[in-house]
Amino acid sequence: MKLLDIGAVATAARLPVSTLRYYEEIGLIASAARHGLRRQYLPDVLLRLGLIAMGKSAGFSLSEIAAMFASEGRPALGRAELHARADALDRQIAELTALSDTIRHVADCPAENHMDCPTFRRLVRAGTLLPA
Structure with a gap:
């Protein structure tokens, strides 16, 4: 599976690279590898970033959004x-x-x-x- 460079993810998600680094720091996303010093992500990170953006738009805090992801990274949303x-x-x-x-x-x-x-x-x- 092809990995996406942090710059490509930032462009596709319309987010600054610093936001991606912060999301990784607080456990919302995870990089799959590094190419030199640059983080590399699986393509499904874009879906996760979309869910995070939707949660933020709905008024959820980042900690509330983080709690909505099960340990394996799939959404576990309280209905x-x-x-x-x-x-x-x-x-x-x-x-x-x-x-x-x-x-x-x-x-x-x-x-x-x-x-x-x-x-x-x-x-x-x-x-x-x-x-x-």
Whole structure:
């Protein structure tokens, strides 16, 4: 099996080489060999890096991500924890959508003063849970 040089992995994963070294230092990835001083990786490291990136995007810490890999390196994901994180992301999406709607309304509102606009006031109340 052909090994990938650390530079090729960094380019393919769109990560700095220093990040790959750090991930190896904390046990998230492992090099398979060295060519001179340069680390060499099995091609499946790219899939693992994709999983790490996805976990980070979902809000998991690197230590939480590390705990999601079984000792043989295969993902061992807790389904309840994943459902809870997906629920939290859904709430965040709803909050960000409400914020986007409010900002878009402010940008397009024909009212001379936004504070006099009933739609703006309704959006602010909905977005901040202020009493009606």
